[in-house]
Amino acid sequence: MSPVLAAADVVPAPSAVRSVWDSPLYRGATVALFLSGLGTSAAAPQITLFLVDDLHVSLTTAGLYYLTSVTAPVAGYLVGARSDRTGRRLGLFRLCAVLGALGWCAMAFAHQVWMPFVISAVVLAFAGGAGSQLFAAVHDDLQATASPIGDGVVSVVRMALTAGWIVGPVAGSLLAMTSGPRVMLMATGVCTLAQILPMGFARARSAPHADQAAGAEADAEVPGSQAPARPHVGIRTMLPLLAFTGLYVLVYAGEPIKYGYLTIYMHDDLHLPTTVSGAVIAIQPLIELALMPVAVVVARRTGMMRLMVLGAAFGVGANLCFALTAGAAGMFAGQILMGGVWGVFAGLGIIVAQRLLPQAVATASAVFMSSTAIASALGGLTGSLGVSLLGLPHVFLAPAVYGTVATVGIAVMSRSRHAAG
The missing domain is CATH 1.20.1250.20 (MFS general substrate transporter like domains)
Structure with a gap:
């Protein structure tokens, strides 16, 4: 040729x-x-x-x-x-x-x-x-x-x-x-x-x-067309999706705690300038946006669920930075790690959810995306109780525990026959 x-x-x-x-x-x-x-x-x-x-x-x-x-x-x-x-x-x-x-x-x-x-x-x-x-x-x-x-x-x-x-x-x-x-x-x-x-x-x-x-x-x-009826999806069929969504709730629960108390901690306890604390808050979504396409490329080689184990572990590290460090460097480190969490989960979570229930992708998408509401309620309740019991900054140990459970749970799912890639 x-x-x-x-x-x-x-x-x-x-x-x-x-x-x-x-x-x-x-x-x-x-x-x-x-x-x-x-x-x-x-x-x-x-x-x-x-x-x-x-x-x-x-x-x-x-x-x-x-x-x-x-x-x-x-x-x-x-x-x-x-x-x-x-x-x-x-x-x-x-x-x-x-x-x-x-x-x-x-x-x-x-x-x-x-x-x-x-x-x-x-x-x-x-x-x-x-x-x-x-x-x-x-x-x-x-x-x-x-x-x-x-x-x-x-x-x-x-x-x-x-x-x-x-x-x-x-x-x-x-x-x-x-x-x-x-x-x-x-x-x-x-x-x-x-x-x-x-x-x-x-x-x-x-x-x-x-x-x-x-x-x-x-x-x-x-407009006006009717698609053929689709089979009813039972709870047993949805169990892998529900398990993954529940673990995602544990990962996400730290977000309302962070947004509710991290700024207060940086201002009242660490006495960081407003420009520094603002930069700390702003760096996470920028890291997240940059890492989302990278996560897709890496997941093709490692598998999505395996990469999510690492993402959940980043969340544990981030909350430990918030809880155990007392300076701007620790806050930046925590937010960079948190950007890694959402670079993975925001980019891949909806794909994994749909693959766990391929015969009902709209149901899978809706269940997964609405889970953030439950996570917000859990995080809000945890933050309220945690601040009164542990105070700042140790309230962030609670989402670190949630993240540890999520990391182990996702690792177990990644080895099961329900793994979504």
Whole structure:
């Protein structure tokens, strides 16, 4: 064969970034998830201030607000199960986005103490279902096209959510300071609704069912179409997913403790300048964003679950840095390690969850993504009790213990037949 013909037969490796840019579905999902992260993260740090300053509730009552998030996994499961039965991912995505927008706007007009609690528990519980439906739609399309770079595409799309969480807290703080918290909550509602715009008229293909022959093409999702009914997924089938999600909750539980008390510790006990403490907080998402694509490459060689063992161990090390060091260097080290945790879990967690329940990826996505609500409730309760019993900084020993349990548990799962790669 001549060198010219040999060169012509060489097919360049596909690029995940290029694939995302070229696909209206992937590109739209990326922008939509950025808007979702932007709006949610803008409101999250300001909710307590809104309850205390505008509705005049006590700090104790305001803290109970975060317990309303425990309804999110139930709502997520209901949305995911419906999606897996019908195959209509994007219709449910749009419905969840509309409900989320209505919930945040209603929150902005709340004038009674009970209103934010009911709105959060009943309406906003469904808002998180929007993101899980996008990930399910992307998964279906990747399966239908047999993309060799599916993990890379999912990682790029997921990075947009992290990018939104980097920008959101700063934007929300500035907007609340200049225009008030109610305007900020309205802006969150606008961002939530705006998720629908970048999706436009994008269509999502349904992945073949488990009992279909390999390589069968799925029908495109079109308005008014009905996908074939999908098999019911029992609890026994979901056990590997539930086990992994439970371990992820233990890893994530340290985040609300960190955000609740690390800044206080650096300011009141370590007396670090505001610029230094701000840099400490900001370095984690930057490390996370940089490591997410690296984690995908490394996972192809080591296996995703094995890499997650290392990620969970990083979390243990990070919390030990917070608990046992008393200087800026220790705080930076802890945050860098925490960036490693989320560089692994943010990039790969949704992929592992979907592989643990391949016959119901929308349910898997919804259960996994809504687990952060349970983790926030667990972390909030642990932090409240831990500060009173252990004080600062030893409260961070509690998430270190949680992380140790998670590390061992994920290591056991990585050796089982349920390992997801």
